[in-house]
Amino acid sequence: MLYPILVEYYVWWCIALLVVTWFTRVHQGQKRSNFLYGYAMLGALGFLLDLDWMAGVIFGLLVLEVGKKFKVWLDKKQAGLGK
Numbered sequence: 001m002l003y004p005i006l007v008e009y010y011v012w013w014c015i016a017l018l019v020v021t022w023f024t025r026v027h028q029g030q031k032r033s034n035f036l037y038g039y040a041m042l043g044a045l046g047f048l049l050d051l052d053w054m055a056g057v058i059f060g061l062l063v064l065e066v067g068k069k070f071k072v073w074l075d076k077k078q079a080g081l082g083k
Contacts, residue, residue, distance in 0.1 A: 010055045014043035017062045024069050 017039050025032035039061065046054025 010043075010047060010052075010058070013055060013058045013062065014039070014047075017043070017058055017065070020062060020065045024065050 018036060021032065021035050021039060025035060039058075042054065042061075043058060045051075046058070
């Protein structure tokens, strides 16, 4: 019973990673395409080979993508405080 729930969340995490990557790397062109292909390949291989630990890797990549934008936002705020 736990396995179908893990697979469902795994697929949703993979989709969320692809969507977040699409929006966070808007101005990077070819680099964005390479990241999307790489993340999709990781997600598909993890799903097809039944690697449950790959869900943690996908979630970690998602956190890194969001964290990168959050750091840029914080740096802008910090620069505004210095003025």
